[in-house]
Amino acid sequence: MHPIQSLRRRMPTLHRATTTHLPWLPPRSSWLPPPPGCAAKPPPSLSNAAVLRAVKSPSATPRQVVAIYSAAARQRGFHHDLPTYKALLSLLASHRRFRAIELLLARMPHDGLLPGPALLLPLVRSFSAAGRGLDALLRACPSPLSERLLSSLIHALLLSGDLNIARSVLSAVAGLGQPLHARHYSGLVRTLCDRDGVRSATEFLDLLAAKGCVPDVYFYRSLIRDICRRGGNSIAAAFEVVEQMRRSGREPDVEVWNTLVQGCARAxxxxxxxxxxxxxxxxxxxxxxxxxxxxxxxxxxxDRLMSQDGIMAFRRMVERGVPPDVVTFSALIGGLGRAGRVWECNAMLGKMVRLGIPPDVACYKVLVGVYRINNMPDDASAIAEAMKYDVLDS
Structure with missing residues (x-):
């Protein structure tokens, strides 16, 4: 006998109508006592394994499996398990029964279950493929979505290259009033920058800002720094991010400005x-x-421009009354030395000593590297010995 038919023969019947949130998903109800003169018969029972076999049957239709699901849910003390929900939701998604999916997701907490990324991922893809908004799907899930669930869902979508779906999920979550953190959308923003350009990323950030989700300054610092490190024409993209930052009501701080200055110099x-x-x-x-x-x-x-632009920037710094420090001299010495301008490198070292700025460990390492690059082992050894004594004295 076909598994669907055998299960339907074992379905318990209700002696009275019951109220339910879902017309085809009655809640568990207590059995009525048998009529007078009739012997009490235990109701037939359905196990989770039996329901799962019926759902996975190749010839099963949504109406049949929902009927079996409902019959099992009416049993006293019965709880559907996660594999049953996964199988049933997958079947409903393949038949585009989206409203039924939303109702089932709302039912899951009654069985003590919560949807995870493995369950939500195919549903999100099915809704998106059908052009159906994700608001209703996410609203049916326990609200708000846990931060771990949302992060896992977005990460899985990024790994599979479903950027548009990830963008729709984050937009829907923001539209429902759930707060988003940088860890939720930073991966998508960076992927958009890499694949579709910074314009696509700034448009998405504008969309989040319109929904009340504005990234903090720390996020913009990190994004602008990553863009500037790419070199080439990336500095123009970094300024586009700054403009979007200002549109969202965030003013660049000194760290952002310094990153832009460094990016311009690098370009x-x-x-x-x-x-x-x-x-x-x-x-x-x-x-x-x-x-x-x-x-x-x-x-x-x-490095190749350090003897010209670097020295000019250093002179301008002194003229404007900004005192140089050991980091300034380390950058100059390293750039000049790597460019083979050893005599200018030594001149900068002498100027640093005359100004009373002692070299730190990082500066000593830069000097050792410069002398080794320029095939000056004796000078490198002398600097290494001086560094050893300075470290012991400190």
């Missing part, structure tokens, strides 16, 4: 770097360019 756009530093002075929310800003500028200059 060889010294005039643009000067414009950014001037903008810092005009912006009331940012500090005036200080030693950290000039250090970022000098450290971003390519």
């Amino acid at each position: 060889g756009q010294m005039s643009k770097a000067e414009e950014v530093m001037a903008e810092m002075g005009r912006n009331s929310g940012a500090a005036i360019a200080d030693a950290r800003t000039y250090n970022a500028l000098i450290s971003g200059i390519p």
Whole structure:
């Protein structure tokens, strides 16, 4: 006999109508006492394994499996398990029974179960493929979604390359009023930058901002720093992110400005770097360019341009009354030394000593590396010995 038919023969029948949230999913109900003169017969029972076999039957239809599911749910003390829900939801998704899926998800907590990423992932894809909004699906899930569940869901979508679905999920979650954190959307934003360009990423950030989810300054710092490190024409993309940041009501802080200055120097756009530093002075929310800003500028200059642009930036720094520190000299010495300008490197070292700025361990390591690169082993050994004594004295 077919498994569906055998189960339907064993389905218990109700002696009275019951109220339910779902017309075809009656809640568990107590059995009525038998009529007078009739012997009490124990009702037939359905196990989770039997229900699962019926759901997975190749010839099963949604109406049949829902009927069996409902009959099992009416049994006293019966709880559907997670494999049953997964199989039934998968079957309903294949038949595009979206409203039934939403009702089943709402039913899961009654059985002490919560949907996980393995259950939600195929449902999200089915809804998206059918052009159905994800708001109703996510609203049917226990609200709010746990941060771990949301992170796992977005991560799985990014791994499979479903960027548009991940964007729709985050947009729907933000639209439901659930707070989003940077760990939820940072991976998507960076993937959008890599694959579709920064314009696509800023459009998505604008969408989140319109729904009340504005990233904090720390997120923008990290994103702008990653973009600037790519080199080439990436500095223009970094400025696009700054414009989106301002549209969202976030003003760049000194760390963002310093990152932009360094990115301009790395791209060889010294005039643009000067414009950014001037903008810092005009912006009331940012500090005036200080030693950290000039250090970022000098450290971003390519080695081949250090003897020209690096020295010029150092002179401008001193002229404007910004005192250099050991980081400034380390950047200059390293760049000049790697460019083979050893005599200028030694001149900078002498200037640092005359200004009373003692070298730190990082500066000593830069000097050792410079002398080794330029095939000066005796000088490298002397610096290494000096570093050893300074470290012992400190």
